Amino acid sequence: MAFKAATQKFGSSINAVELGVGDKKITLGGENVFPLYTFDDAIANSPKVGVELTDLGIDDTLPELKEFYAGCDTIADQAKKAATMEGADFLSLRFEGADPNGENKSTEDCVAIAKEVAAAVDLPIVICGCKNVEKDSELFSKIAEAVPDKNILFLACKEENYKNVGASVGLAYKQKVGAESAVDINLAKQLNVVLTQLGVNAGDIVCNVGSATAGYGFEYVVSTLDRIKSAALSQGDGDLQMPIMTPVASETYNVKESLASEEDAPEWGSREARAVEMEIVTATACIASGSNAVILKHPQSVATVSKFVKELM
Structure with missing residues (x-):
């Protein structure tokens, strides 16, 4: 008797959320199978890869990024350049300077x-x-009002400011709300509950x-993602x-393996290679565990993770 694999697709699905407008808009979610389980059912919307920029410009301690963005005099110029990265699906603008x-x-x-x-x-x-x-409550409200036609996601709305952010971003200006919690399924659920009770779709x-x-x-992250999807x-x-959506770059570029110079840690090899590897390993693990989108920084990381997703879809 021929072997017939059993499939495990579910009657429930992840909500499909559109970001952006026009030909370049993307959809997150929509799947009714576990992460990357294309052998159980087709996944219409593959995980997406974003590029992080900040209002402070390019970090002087990262010469590889200074080289990539050479000639970019403004944040807008950097955004144009970032949009040319192979595999870039969206841009993330972080207001560290605020x-x-x-x-x-x-x-x-x-x-x-913005x-x-x-x-x-x-x-x-x-x-x-x-x-x-x-500051984020004020910032998100004013940007949502000033840029009304781009279908922007504002990340993140937290327990401490969900009323202000949810009411302004989600209700008044009809933009997308990013709910941020701290690696705990109960906290994630509670924030979603109070946002929907507030009236956010x-x-x-x-x-x-x-x-x-x-x-x-990181095992806590994997466990939380897995429990939420289940x-x-x-x-x-x-x-x-x-x-x-998981902001990976802001985590991986804050650890010693990504930042220690080759002079201080010669046994670790190239600092740039270490930073790229930390981004790639973390991002792919997040996607495999349930993240529908990751935010990265290095062009090689963006291209590699995008290729990883495409080859598994």
Whole structure:
């Protein structure tokens, strides 16, 4: 008797959420099988790869990125260049300079940068804040109002500011809301619940359930992603059926393996190669565990992870 593999596709599915507009818009989610299980059923919307930029420009400690963005005088120029990366599906603009404990850039300056980037590229855009919940609330509201026609995802809305961000971004300006929690299925679910109770459409929410760099407690990330996807699909839990986006670069470029110079750690080899490897390993593990999109920084990482996804789809 011929062997016939049993399939495991579910009656429930992950919500399909569109980002961006026009020919370059993307859709996250929509699958009714576990991550990359194309042998169980077709996955219409493959995991997507984004490129991270910040309002502070290119980090002087990363000469490889300075070289890639050579000749780019503005953030808008950098966005245009980033959009040419092989495998880039969207851009992520992080407003590190808005942090009141750092440069404390004004909301007006940040809005102007966001408008310039939005006008410069046709890829979907993700706006990330400065991790100060009060400043982010103001920043997200003003950018959502100033750039009304780009279908932007604002990452992230947190427990501390979900009312302000959800009401302005999701309800008043009809943009997409990114719900950020801290590597815990219960926290992720609770934030989704209160956002939908506020009136935000579940189909307008994308989750960032938290991450870490591979080797740095990453097993908790894998476990959380796996439990969320299992509950969403096998248990039909509608409060966990939002697609997931994971900002990988902001984690991997903060560990010693990516930052230690070759002079300080000659036994580790090329610093650039280490940084790329940390990005690739972490991103592919996130995708295999359930993330529908990852945000990276290095052109080689973006191209490699994009190729990884395409070959498995």
